[in-house]
Amino acid sequence: MAFSAPVQSQPSADRPAGRPPAICRDCDEQEVPAATCPRCGSRRILRHAELFDLSIAHVDCDAFYASVEKRDRPELAARPVIIGGGRRGVVSTACYIARTRGVHSAMPMFKALALCPDAVVIKPDMAKYVHEGRRIREMMQALTPLVQAQSIDEAVMDLSGTAALHRAPPAVVLARLARQVEREVGVTISIGLAPNRLLAKIAVDRDKPRGFAVIGAAEAAGLLAPEPVTLLPGVGPAMAKRLSSAGFTRLGQLAALDARDAARRFGEEGPGLAARARGEDSRPVRPERDTKSVSTETTFERDIRGLEELETILWNLTEKLCRRLAGKELAAGGVVLKLKTASFALRTRNVRLPHPSLVPEPIFEAARALLAREVDGTAYRLIGIGAQPLADARDADALDLADPDAPRQAKRWQAMEKLREKFGAGAVVKGRSLK
Known part of the structure; x- marks a missing residue:
C-alpha cells in the first residue's frame, strides 16, 4: 500500500472532539478555535484533520535565486526581478512580481523583457545560491537524517518517528523550520505535508509563496x-x-x-x-540521493578539433555514464558537458532534459547539441559528460511519454546491457561507437 490509514490524533483537553487540529504558523499555538491566534494575533492558521498524523514533507524555496538577490539588495523588494542572461539567453528564475506579468523559467529573455520591460535583470551567481541552499539543507538535516535533495533549493523530508525527539509533531517542526529559514537566511520557503512524496509535491505547489499546504490520506483520491x-x-x-x-x-x-x-x-x-x-506512491525518502552529480571524462593522447571524432568519444562516455547512473539507481535530469582546451582552459555547458532519463540516446543528443556549439577550431585535450540534476531511476524513461520512443529506447538499452553482462562488453555495440 502507498499509505495506511492515519492514526487519529486525540483531541486535547482544550480542543472539543470533532474540531480538527490546528497550529499557528507564527508561534506554534496548537489550540486555535478561530481564524486568529489567541496568543500572537496571527491569521496564518493551519487546520487539517490529519495535521498531526503526517510526516512526509516537500520543501521548496520561493523563487530562490531572485529571493536571494532581493535579500542582498533591499531596494529591489518591490521591483520585478529576473535572473538570466542577455537578450539571447533564457530566464533562470523570476520573482513573483515578474511572474504576475507572465514571465516564467526557461522563457527566452527577449520575450520576458517584452512582457516585463521594467524588470531588473541580474546574471546568476550560482556559487552564492549553492552556499545558501546548503545552509537551508543543513537546517533540514538537523531535524531528520532522511532528507532527499531534489535541486539546490528543493528537498523531500521524512519526519516519521521524530515527534519524541522534537517534542512536537512534524507539522509544528516544519512551521519552525520555515521561520528559521526566514530569520537566518532571509528567504521564504513553501511546504507541502502529506502521507507520501507524490502528494507532498502536489501540496507544495498549491500554496506558494510562503505557503503550507496539507493533503491527507483520506481525502487524496477525492481531491485529485x-x-x-x-x-x-x-x-x-x-x-x-x-x-x-x-x-x-x-x-x-x-x-x-x-x-x-x-x-x-x-x-x-x-x-x-x-x-x-489515486495519490498512491511508495517511494521512500532516501538521503543518499543527495549526490550532486554523476559524471565521467577522458583525456586524449593528442588534442582533437574535429566534431565527428569528439562525438564518437562522447557517445562512449555517455554509455559509461548511463551504467554509473543505473548502478546508483539514478537518472539524469540534465546534462553537463565539460571540455578542456589545449591551453587548459575549462569550458562547461549544461542543459535540462525534458524528462529524466538513464538511457544513452536522449542524454547524448542533448550533449551533442552543446558540443556542436563549441567546435570552432579550438583544440581540446579532454571531454567529459555529467548528469545534473539527478532524479530517481524509477521516474525515468518508462514514465516519460512525451517522447513515444522513450520506453522502447529503455528496453533496447536494458537488453543490450544484459547481453554485455553475459557475453562481454564487446558483445553488442552501437555503430557510432566504431567510427
Missing part, C-alpha cells in the same frame, strides 16, 4: 479526481494528448482503472499511472 491529468509529474503535453484521445482528461477517470485495464490501454506504465492518479 477533478484535477486535469497534467497535474501529475511526468504527464506532459504529448502524454496529455494521448490520454485525451482515449477519453481521459481528469485524474478521477484514470484512478478508476484497475491494473489490468490500465496496462491494456497504456502499456506497462499504465498501472503506475493509474495508481498515481
Whole structure:
C-alpha cells in the first residue's frame, strides 16, 4: 500500500472532539478555535484533520535565486526581478512580481523583457545560491537524517518517528523550520505535508509563496479526481494528448482503472499511472540521493578539433555514464558537458532534459547539441559528460511519454546491457561507437 490509514490524533483537553487540529504558523499555538491566534494575533492558521498524523514533507524555496538577490539588495523588494542572461539567453528564475506579468523559467529573455520591460535583470551567481541552499539543507538535516535533495533549493523530508525527539509533531517542526529559514537566511520557503512524496509535491505547489499546504490520506483520491491529468509529474503535453484521445482528461477517470485495464490501454506504465492518479506512491525518502552529480571524462593522447571524432568519444562516455547512473539507481535530469582546451582552459555547458532519463540516446543528443556549439577550431585535450540534476531511476524513461520512443529506447538499452553482462562488453555495440 502507498499509505495506511492515519492514526487519529486525540483531541486535547482544550480542543472539543470533532474540531480538527490546528497550529499557528507564527508561534506554534496548537489550540486555535478561530481564524486568529489567541496568543500572537496571527491569521496564518493551519487546520487539517490529519495535521498531526503526517510526516512526509516537500520543501521548496520561493523563487530562490531572485529571493536571494532581493535579500542582498533591499531596494529591489518591490521591483520585478529576473535572473538570466542577455537578450539571447533564457530566464533562470523570476520573482513573483515578474511572474504576475507572465514571465516564467526557461522563457527566452527577449520575450520576458517584452512582457516585463521594467524588470531588473541580474546574471546568476550560482556559487552564492549553492552556499545558501546548503545552509537551508543543513537546517533540514538537523531535524531528520532522511532528507532527499531534489535541486539546490528543493528537498523531500521524512519526519516519521521524530515527534519524541522534537517534542512536537512534524507539522509544528516544519512551521519552525520555515521561520528559521526566514530569520537566518532571509528567504521564504513553501511546504507541502502529506502521507507520501507524490502528494507532498502536489501540496507544495498549491500554496506558494510562503505557503503550507496539507493533503491527507483520506481525502487524496477525492481531491485529485477533478484535477486535469497534467497535474501529475511526468504527464506532459504529448502524454496529455494521448490520454485525451482515449477519453481521459481528469485524474478521477484514470484512478478508476484497475491494473489490468490500465496496462491494456497504456502499456506497462499504465498501472503506475493509474495508481498515481489515486495519490498512491511508495517511494521512500532516501538521503543518499543527495549526490550532486554523476559524471565521467577522458583525456586524449593528442588534442582533437574535429566534431565527428569528439562525438564518437562522447557517445562512449555517455554509455559509461548511463551504467554509473543505473548502478546508483539514478537518472539524469540534465546534462553537463565539460571540455578542456589545449591551453587548459575549462569550458562547461549544461542543459535540462525534458524528462529524466538513464538511457544513452536522449542524454547524448542533448550533449551533442552543446558540443556542436563549441567546435570552432579550438583544440581540446579532454571531454567529459555529467548528469545534473539527478532524479530517481524509477521516474525515468518508462514514465516519460512525451517522447513515444522513450520506453522502447529503455528496453533496447536494458537488453543490450544484459547481453554485455553475459557475453562481454564487446558483445553488442552501437555503430557510432566504431567510427
